[in-house]
Each structure stands twice: as C-alpha cells, then as structure tokens.
Amino acid sequence: MTQQNVSASAFLSSGIPGLDDVLRGGFSRDRLYLIEGSPGSGKTTLALQFLIEGAKQGEPVLYITLSETKTELQAVAASHDLSLDGMHIHEVLPSESILNPEEQYTIFHPTDVEMSATTNDILSVMDAVQPTRVVLDSLSELQLLASSSLMYRRQVLALKQYFANRSCTALLLDDRTAVDGDLQVRSIAHGVISLERMATDYGGIRRRLEIIKYRGIAFREGVHDYKIQHGGIVIFPRLVAAESREAFRQKQFGSGLPELDELLGGGIEEGTSTLIAGPPGTGKSSLAAQFAAAALQRQERAALFLFEEATSTFLNRADSLGIDLRSHLSTGQLSLTQIDPAQLTPGEFVHAVCEVSVQGAKVVVVDSLNGFLHAMPNEKLLATHLHELLTYLGQRGVVTFLIGVQQGMLGNNMSTAVDASYIADNVILLRYFEASGEVRQAISVFKKRVGRHERTIRQMSITSTGIQVGPVLKHFHGVLTGLPQFEEAPDKNRGPHD
Numbered sequence: 001m002t003q004q005n006v007s008a009s010a011f012l013s014s015g016i017p018g019l020d021d022v023l024r025g026g027f028s029r030d031r032l033y034l035i036e037g038s039p040g041s042g043k044t045t046l047a048l049q050f051l052i053e054g055a056k057q058g059e060p061v062l063y064i065t066l067s068e069t070k071t072e073l074q075a076v077a078a079s080h081d082l083s084l085d086g087m088h089i090h091e092v093l094p095s096e097s098i099l100n101p102e103e104q105y106t107i108f109h110p111t112d113v114e115m116s117a118t119t120n121d122i123l124s125v126m127d128a129v130q131p132t133r134v135v136l137d138s139l140s141e142l143q144l145l146a147s148s149s150l151m152y153r154r155q156v157l158a159l160k161q162y163f164a165n166r167s168c169t170a171l172l173l174d175d176r177t178a179v180d181g182d183l184q185v186r187s188i189a190h191g192v193i194s195l196e197r198m199a200t201d202y203g204g205i206r207r208r209l210e211i212i213k214y215r216g217i218a219f220r221e222g223v224h225d226y227k228i229q230h231g232g233i234v235i236f237p238r239l240v241a242a243e244s245r246e247a248f249r250q251k252q253f254g255s256g257l258p259e260l261d262e263l264l265g266g267g268i269e270e271g272t273s274t275l276i277a278g279p280p281g282t283g284k285s286s287l288a289a290q291f292a293a294a295a296l297q298r299q300e301r302a303a304l305f306l307f308e309e310a311t312s313t314f315l316n317r318a319d320s321l322g323i324d325l326r327s328h329l330s331t332g333q334l335s336l337t338q339i340d341p342a343q344l345t346p347g348e349f350v351h352a353v354c355e356v357s358v359q360g361a362k363v364v365v366v367d368s369l370n371g372f373l374h375a376m377p378n379e380k381l382l383a384t385h386l387h388e389l390l391t392y393l394g395q396r397g398v399v400t401f402l403i404g405v406q407q408g409m410l411g412n413n414m415s416t417a418v419d420a421s422y423i424a425d426n427v428i429l430l431r432y433f434e435a436s437g438e439v440r441q442a443i444s445v446f447k448k449r450v451g452r453h454e455r456t457i458r459q460m461s462i463t464s465t466g467i468q469v470g471p472v473l474k475h476f477h478g479v480l481t482g483l484p485q486f487e488e489a490p491d492k493n494r495g496p497h498d
Contacts, residue, residue: 012133012169015053016046018235022211022220027191030167032160034139034185036174037195041207042228043173044068046195047135048077048084049232050171054133055086062088062131064122066141067175069093080232090125092118115145119155123162131168139174139185153184160188190215195226203342209235225347236347239354241391250450253363253399256294259469263445265453268426270362271394272450275369275423277404278430282441283462285309287428288365288401289318289325290467295363295399296328302363303335303356305349307371311338314367322466335361341375346385353389357398364393368403369423386423394425425449430460433479442479443469 011026020026027033027050037043051061065073070089077084118141126134139156146152156172163170172185186192192212200206209226211219226235252267261267268274268291276284292302306314314336318325328334335356339349349372353364366372373382393400402424427447433440443460445453457479459470478485 013053014046015049015051016233016235018224018226018237019046019209019233021237022209022224022235023191023214024217024219027169028217029169030164031190032163032170032172032188033191033193034172034174034189035193035195036176038197039175039177040205041195041197042226042233043175043195044073044076044137045080045228045233047137047171047173048073048080048082051087051133051135052082052084058086059132060088060129061086061133062090062125062129063135063137064090064092064125065137066092066118067138080230082232088125088129088131090121090129092121115142115147115151115155118142118145122159126162126166126168130166133169133171134163135171135173137173139172140177143184149184153188156185156188186213189213191217200342206345225345227345227348236345236351238347239350239388239392241388241395244392244395246395246397248397250397252451253291254294255291256297257290257467257469259458260290260443260467263443263454263456263458263469264426265448265451268399269450270397270399272425273390273394273400273402273423274426274428275402275404276428276430277406279406279432282430282432283460283467284403284405284430285314285367286317286321286323286462286467287430287443288367288403289314289321289323291399291401292334292363292365293318293323293325296325296333299333300362301333301335301356301360302328302365303337303353303361304365304367305337305339305353306367307339307341307375308368309338311336320464321462322464335359339371339375341371344375346376346382350385350389354392357393357396361398363399363401365401366403368405370405383422390423429480431480433476435476442473444480 010029012029013026014020014023035043035046047063051063054061063073070091073089074084122136136159142155143152146155159170172189174185191214194210194212196208196210198206198208207226207228209224211221220237220240222238224235224238226233228234248271250269250271253270254261254267255264276287278284288304292304295302304314315326325334325336329336337352353366356364369386372386376382390400424447426445426449429444429446431442431444433442441460441462442457444457445455456472457476458472461468461470473479476485
C-alpha cells in the first residue's frame with residue numbers, strides 16, 4: 001500500500017492502528033476534526049486513545065469535557081486498562097448552584113452569559129496547558145448555548161483558528177443530539193469521521209466507521225467495521241485486493257492421496273480457491289482436513305476457520321481418520337479458530353483471515369459457507385466480501401478451501417448457498433449413491449480453472465485409516481442423481497461392488 005504522507009512528522013498517530021491505515025497515516029497536524037456518532041458508538045474511547053498516544057510521545061494533551069465528569073472519564077479509561085497519566089482533564093460543567101431558583105437569570109438570556117463564560121474557560125485552560133492535542137466533548141453543548149446557528153458557526157470557526165495558531169490538533173466530538181449540528185461543522189472541519197452503531201436482529205451490536213471527508217488525503221473510502229473491546233477500539237479496514245497484486249508462478253499443491261491428485265490432474269494450483277460441495281456427511285470437512293494435513297507434512301502453515309463445529313469435535317474426527325492435525329497446534333504451524341455465530345462482522349472475519357496469511361499460512365479452510373452466511377444474517381453482499389477476500393489470498397499464493405453444504409441428500413435438485421462459478425476457481429463435488437444395498441460416496445471434479453483434470457467419477461470411502469479414493473465407476477451411469485444404473489461388466493465374475 002502506498003502511503004500518501006510524504007513526511008511522517010506532518011501527521012499524528014491516532015493511537016489506533018486500523019484508523020491510521022484508513023487515514024493513510026494518521027491525522028494531519030494542527031487541523032480540526034469532527035468525530036460524530038450517536039451515544040454508545042465509541043467517540044469518547046477513540047478520543048482517549050488519541051490523547052493517550054500523544055502523552056506516550058511526551059506531548060502535552062488536554063481533554064475538555066462539557067458533558068461528562070472527570071470521574072466518568074477515568075472510569076471509561078479504567079474499564080479498558082488505559083492510563084491517563086500525563087493527560088490534563090478539564091471540566092466545563094454547570095455548577096450545582098444552577099438548581100437554586102434564586103440563581104436563575106432574570107434580566108439576561110442564559111446563552112448570553114453562559115456562552116461567554118464557557119468560551120473564556122476553554123481559552124484559559126488552553127493557555128495554561130498549551131497542548132499539541134486537544135479533545136472538546138461535546139459540540140452539542142456549545143450549540144445549545146448559542147443563540148443562533150450563525151453564532152454557533154462563528155464560535156466553531158473562531159476555535160478552529162485559535163487551535164491552528166497554537167499548533168494544536170483538535171478533535172471535536174458530536175453526539176448528534178442537537179439539530180443540524182454536524183452539518184454546520186462538517187464544512188468547517190478539515191476531516192470528518194462518522195461512527196455508526198447498529199442493532200441487529202440477533203447477536204452483538206454492529207459498529208461501522210466511515211471517513212466522510214479528509215482534505216488533501218486520498219483516504220481509504222467505504223465503510224469499515226470496528227468493535228469496542230477491552231483495551232479500546234479496534235478497526236478493521238475494508239479489504240481492497242487490488243492494492244496487493246503480485247505476480248508469481250503457480251505450483252501444484254498435492255493432497256497426499258495419489259488417486260485424488262490424479263483426478264485433479266496432478267493437484268490444485270497455488271493461489272486458487274476450491275469449493276468442496278455435497279450433501280451433509282459426504283466427507284467435505286474430512287477432505288479439506290486431508291489437504292491441510294498434506295501442507296503440514298510439507299512444513300507449511302495452515303489455518304482452519306470453523307463456523308459449525310467445535311474445535312475439539314473437529315480434531316477428534318480427524319484423529320479417528322488417521323489425519324494428524326493435533327500435533328501441529330502446539331508448534332503454531334496450524335491455526336484452528338472456532339467462530340461464535342452472530343458475534344462476527346465481515347470486516348473482523350476478513351481481518352482474521354488476512355492475519356494468518358501474513359503469518360505465512362499457505363492453506364486456509366472455511367468450514368462452511370453456510371455457517372459464514374448464517375453467522376451474519378443481516379449483512380448484504382456477503383458473496384462480494386468473500387470474493388474480495390479470495391482474490392487477496394490468491395494473489396498471495398494461498399490455497400483456499402470452502403465447504404459448501406448442499407440441500408437434500410439424493411437427486412438433481414441440490415444447490416449451494418452461493419454462486420460457485422463466482423466464488424471458486426475449482427469445484428469438487430461429493431455425492432451419495434446407492435448400489436448393492438449400500439449407501440456409497442462418489443467424488444468428481446466439476447471445474448478447474450487452471451490446468452487439466454479428469455472428467456471421471458470415482459468412488460470415495462472414509463475409513464479409520466483415512467480417505468480412500470477408488471477406481472473410476474465405469475459400470476455405473478446416473479451416479480450424480482443418487483440412483484445409478486449398473487451396466488453388465490464384460491467379466492461376469494465381477495459384481496457391482498467391483
């Protein structure tokens with residue numbers, strides 16, 4: 001990614017790596033920024049992280065609060081184990097005496113008195129601390145004190161000039177409780193960051209960040225997922241696969257099963273995505289585990305993301321098939337992540353997958369597509385999110401396996417949850433079929449974007465010694481329907497099971 005910041009000294013880190021990425025380096029120095037969002041969206045936490053980063057650098061920093069008390073801010077910081085050492089917190093709050101009826105104004109309008117007093121208080125503490133970073137929380141209080149929108153706009157313009165003349169970078173927080181407050185300040189601010197808090201039908205709160213405006217900087221556009229967790233805000237920048245294009249020679253990736261590799265024309269090419277589709281119980285996850293085990297045997301890294309199955313169940317099943325995954329967990333060669341349904345956003349999932357690829361994983365398994373879709377039922381364009389992720393992984397030479405559970409057990413009316421031709425480079429199809437009073441399994445390769453592959457259908461079985469891919473089912477037709485017909489073999493001594 002090309003950074004737009006010519007000089008790092010001209011920019012201040014926000015204290016949040018993901019936000020610095022979205023801003024292409026951080027906040028331009030000596031400018032005024034608007035941070036807007038509804039209550040609970042994380043504005044205060046973001047502001048505290050910004051000031052704490054400055055305090056770590058030895059800068060004088062100031063938090064001016066017009067709505068929360070110092071005790072409340074300290075409680076927020078303590079909940080995240082954030083230290084406020086070196087931060088000046090100044091309260092500009094109404095005195096308790098305002099509750100006394102004798103203290104009410106009778107001649108002057110309250111705004112005429114309180115606006116002037118509030119402004120003088122802000123300027124006084126600014127002159128005393130002389131900060132390089134300042135947070136003003138919140139603009140709604142200033143707007144309510146202003147007698148008109150003109151006075152409010154002039155007040156913000158004056159503050160902007162004041163901060164700039166004193167080489168101070170300012171964040172103004174707006175909780176959107178006042179009418180048209182954000183519209184007044186958006187045109188004045190050098191940059192505008194919008195924080196959005198969304199309720200979902202089931203599961204956790206969804207939070208998204210968008211840069212509305214940032215003058216002179218080609219910031220990362222679009223909506224970015226973020227979450228508030230212990231330690232502060234974590235932002236997951238939207239993935240743009242085009243930023244990481246790399247040219248490399250594709251090598252074939254073997255499964256460790258000669259018959260399966262023969263069916264695949266030698267193996268699967270690096271940098272491709274493979275959809276393993278079939279009804280429940282046909283061995284899709286086991287087949288993906290076999291590919292992961294083959295990578296581990298070559299001393300390569302692998303990562304599996306489980307949406308439907310517990311990690312212990314998955315490992316126990318692999319052990320029962322003679323597929324060794326467990327021993328590679330302790331060495332860090334294998335990453336096994338169990339996803340909690342309804343607690344994940346697309347951005348967070350993409351970030352997690354990208355992290356394992358950066359750490360060197362050559363095989364990534366997503367089990368399953370159906371679980372991925374059901375984990376985020378309120379999201380739109382999940383297939384587009386997935387396509388962007390697969391493109392990114394492909395450009396890094398990662399082999400990706402997606403498990404697609406098809407509806408139905410037998411027959412032609414079976415389909416996956418997404419368009420296979422849009423998502424995957426390769427499609428491996430597993431099927432049940434009945435023969436000689438037994439339910440058997442068949443495997444075939446329906447699509448392979450790179451290189452040749454067999455057009456045959458082979459029998460597959462799952463045993464205690466692993467997955468076995470048998471010979472071509474030459475004497476059957478109609479296997480894919482689940483109801484095959486047996487054609488008489490030339491050698492009458494051989495039966496259908498042969």
